[in-house]
Amino acid sequence: MSRRTLLVATALLLAACAVQLPAAAAAPLGSLLESAARLDSWLVSTRRAFHAQPELVFEEHNTSAAIRQHLDELGIRYKFPIARTGIVAEIGQGQPVVVLRADIDALPILEETGFDYASRSPGRMHACGHDAHMTMLLGGAKLLKGMEAQLKGTVRLLFQPAEEGGAGGDLMVKEGALEGVKAAFGMHVWPMLPSGVVASRAGTIMSGAIQFEATLRGRGGHAAMPHLTADPVVASAAAVGALQALVARETSPFDSAVVSVTRLQAGEAFNVIPDEAKIGGTVRSNNDEGMARLRRRLEETVAGVAAAHGCTSEVSWLEESMPYYPPTVNDGEAYKFAMDVAGSLRDDPGLVTETEASMAGEDFSFIGRAVPSCFIFLGIRNETAGSVHGLHTPRFTLDEGVLKLGAALHAGLASQYLQRWHERQAGGAKEEL
Structure with a gap:
């Protein structure tokens, strides 16, 4: 050798x-x-x-x-x-x-x-x-x-x-x-x-993980006259359902992703439709590209659902309290x-x-x-x-x-x-x- x-x-x-x-x-x-x-x-x-x-x-x-x-x-x-x-x-x-x-x-x-x-x-x-x-x-x-x-x-x-x-x-x-x-x-x-x-x-x-909070603002009023309001409670409930499609219908079955809504807050009285409602939760993905897409689509989905119900919306990514973990x-x-x-x-x-x-x-x-x-x-x-x-x-x-x-x-x-x-x-x- x-x-x-x-x-x-x-x-x-x-x-x-x-x-x-x-x-x-x-x-x-x-x-x-x-x-x-x-x-x-x-x-x-x-x-x-x-x-x-x-x-x-x-x-x-x-x-x-x-x-x-x-x-x-x-x-x-x-x-x-x-x-x-x-x-x-x-x-x-x-x-x-x-x-x-x-x-x-x-x-x-x-x-x-x-x-x-x-x-x-x-x-x-x-x-x-x-x-x-x-x-x-x-x-x-x-x-x-x-x-x-x-x-x-x-x-x-x-x-x-x-x-x-x-x-x-x-x-x-x-x-x-x-x-x-x-x-x-x-x-x-x-x-x-x-x-x-x-x-x-x-x-x-x-996975990568981040937290979000979405505020949906409408026009409150008497619960007996909902036709005179823009109900953010109904809008937020619709948004919760719509967000499930981000994983079920927009993410490849071969990728891993989670969108979980874990908080829903609205109103204090039983006979008053409030002016605003809030939902919050977590978004998770196994890659940065997937996370970027989910963040963009979550904002678009909440905005679209809110507008359909006569409301406006704002999404906050809570990175001051919980920074994005890749x-x-x-x-x-x-x-x-x-x-x-x-x-x-x-x-x-x-x-x-x-x-x-x-x-x-x-x-x-x-x-x-x-x-x-x-x-x-x-x-x-x-x-x-x-x-x-x-x-x-x-x-x-x-x-x-x-x-x-x-x-x-x-x-x-x-x-x-x-x-x-x-x-x-x-x-x-x-x-x-």
Whole structure:
């Protein structure tokens, strides 16, 4: 074999390693899960402490302080504040830089679980698993700090505020949290999947989302004489029905889209037709082009229906309270890499699978637009643990048995990414996965 042929063959072999984990690397990945299991009681107590003290969008002051205390105890350097209440921490040094991200805010929901560690802030609850996300990232940080001398680069930890409507991910990107970063990984607990299942997909995994409010103005009057009015209640009811056609008759069955009207407000008296009525809701699409079309057609449809009923209309896109979240799109190679690492953590390949996309929104999307990324679902559905309730519900319950898996997966993704990046550089391959 000529020297040139040997070099080419070596480069091809190293490139293949970006997708197929070498058998020799399986043992250290397996040991990560064993190490994470030894942290189990710490993970559970840490998550419960976070759960008891939920804080809303950009109000995560105590949460952020608690995270910083853990980082101080671990001797991990960090920058604070970023994105108002967020934290950027680092383990290791040099290139490349890989990001692990967790969101830290809670929801305005009154908890109904009855746990002794339930929310101590009435009307606020970690009902989306962000308490688990930051706990698993801290657990991963513990594991990575223990192997810091062997890390072949820098692991950057993003503790991100304001995922639930404040677009904290966008703000972190704008303030430089991804400077010099080669790739990023994030995960979300997912009650639709059995506990311990790790799932993702290449391409769009979560939809773009935006909220709207439409005001229809007419001419009110006595309910006994509707012929003398221009009734905005009837107009708004007609608009609700007409908007359903934007998905049912104007969107390809091969595309995913949602137009849901969730609010209808009008009048105060039973015998008075009001001057105006309001409807509101959410629009979702799996691509930017679809979102642009739905926004335009929603405005046109509401205006047309209002005019047909002798009313005027105005549509507001509520981006000050809930900015547009673009679709979350996974890089194909980052997805293959993440699923390979997840599969190598355990012996059962059936616990790693491809998932269907969700029409829920997620502001990891801003990170995914900036660097090659993969967002992962971690199953938590476990009837024995009572973990059967949906996200954003007052009875949402976490199967705490998955915390160690999440911590090990964070550590495995970061350490393996750094190692493989250097292997590819040594083989003359391009920088990306």
